[in-house]
Amino acid sequence: MQPQLYLFEWVITLFTKCLDFEIVGRVWDMLMLYELHWSFIAEVAYTIIHVVRHQLFELEAEQIVRYLKCVRVDHQQEEEFFSHLSRFER
Numbered sequence: 001m002q003p004q005l006y007l008f009e010w011v012i013t014l015f016t017k018c019l020d021f022e023i024v025g026r027v028w029d030m031l032m033l034y035e036l037h038w039s040f041i042a043e044v045a046y047t048i049i050h051v052v053r054h055q056l057f058e059l060e061a062e063q064i065v066r067y068l069k070c071v072r073v074d075h076q077q078e079e080e081f082f083s084h085l086s087r088f089e090r
Contacts, residue, residue: 001061003045006068010045018048020074023081043088050084051077 009017014031015024027044030036049056051073056064073081 001064005065007045009069010048011041015044015048018071018073019081020072020078022075023073023078026082040088043085047081047085048073051081 015027019027031040034040048071049068052067052071055067059067
């Protein structure tokens, strides 16, 4: 599975299509406040995949890209999202 099949949309929209409004606001705050760049964007993308990993395991290979293109991390997953994102060293 080629990451560019789903990552391009995530990055070009700065995650507005795949993260709830409150989550994306916090991510943008972190991006601007700490002057984080590509490595942080990669960490956010990895964290999205981590949060939805259980759903991915249930899908066939050809369904995964379709799922990731429309995935949405919502407020119910917010704690897990930021808990995992905080594990990266900055």
